């Protein structure tokens with residue numbers, strides 16, 4: 001067993017780290033506060049290969065392995081949670097389903113542009129006002145009308161929707177229900193009848209946008225069906241397996257950043273005649289943070305490694321997401337504690353990290369849903 005990253009993975013980490021340390025991290029507070037995407041950095045991520053981490057080289061992607069993809073998202077999380085989520089939604093939700101289930105023409109048409117950094121972003125619309133954890137409750141409907149799919153319905157909380165070229169949309173194609181009731185469609189955002197609402201006002205992740213969408217007789221050609229008709233739910237579950245590794249990786253990155261900020265502060269701040277880093281209570285919080293970050297990172301890389309091996313990673317991905325997202329909340333909470341009153345101030349980064357980390361136990365499947373996925377696997381394994 002070898003726990004070391006290989007040469008390529010180490011070089012990739014250094015390249016991404018150097019890039020985000022220069023282009024993302026110094027501007028994180030500013031973009032987050034203004035509620036704007038860091039477009040200058042996002043544009044540069046095209047040529048860097050970061051926007052193409054889930055896309056094969058043939059279509060302009062970087063063709064990196066799943067461990068490198070997780071490393072890129074982790075480093076982005078270290079620099080800015082909002083930018084990390086923007087990129088994770090673009091690569092893992094907006095591009096990955098086309099790379100996995102699309103035909104050559106769809107990959108050529110949509111992926112090559114999406115990964116270049118020259119176009120807008122990509123999004124995946126699953127959640128609806130009445131359907132989040134329970135995707136069987138999706139009501140958005142797609143009906144065939146003379147070779148054209150006509151889509152009606154509404155979606156909620158769709159990351160990148162207002163900044164996207166296209167939105168992959170999960171819709172019901174067989175109203176009688178059943179496991180083959182839904183299909184995925186590629187919906188260009190300039191299609192008449194597609195309305196994207198203003199950005200949601202969120203607790204954190206200011207440099208990332210989520211929007212509600214309505215589909216009013218949105219007409220897309222038959223060739224915009226993604227994968228086979230009736231496979232939408234299975235395609236969604238496979239996509240979310242990968243997405244969970246990304247959310248776990250963001251959590252590790254944010255937690256790492258919060259711990260580093262807490263260590264620097266603890267060495268400077270004096271109470272009772274010595275730096276607070278010399279008080280045992282502070283050391284224990286830092287020791288716990290370092291231990292939990294290490295465990296979460298190993299879980300993320302293990303799930304990614306299983307993916308690279310072509311093995312099932314549903315359970316490992318759900319475990320990584322569950323543990324890392326809850327760890328991220330604890331570590332950022334304690335980073336505020338170590339900063340005392342200043343931790344609660346917007347002058348210091350840890351309150352933003354706490355607000356950013358908080359989403360990770362909810363997005364792409366709540367902690368409760370992860371526990372359901374894990375329990376199902378655990379119960380099935382032992383007879």
Ligand SMILES: Cc1cc2nc3c(=O)[nH]c(=O)nc-3n(C[C@H](O)[C@H](O)[C@H](O)COP(=O)(O)OP(=O)(O)OC[C@H]3O[C@@H](n4cnc5c(N)ncnc54)[C@H](O)[C@@H]3O)c2cc1C
Nearest residue numbers: 124125126127131132133157158159210363364365366368
């Ligand atoms: C910032 C942000 C970005 C997002 N981006 C996207 C996106 O890009 N695309 C997209 O499609 N969606 C997106 N979402 C939606 C997100 O995936 C959902 O919010 C999430 O899956 C939970 O769904 P819900 O909000 O409907 O909660 P609900 O499903 O209503 O759940 C409410 C509570 O009940 C619990 N619960 C539900 N069912 C069970 C059960 N069987 N047993 C125990 N507890 C249960 C949940 O865990 C939760 O605590 C985003 C959300 C946010 C906040």
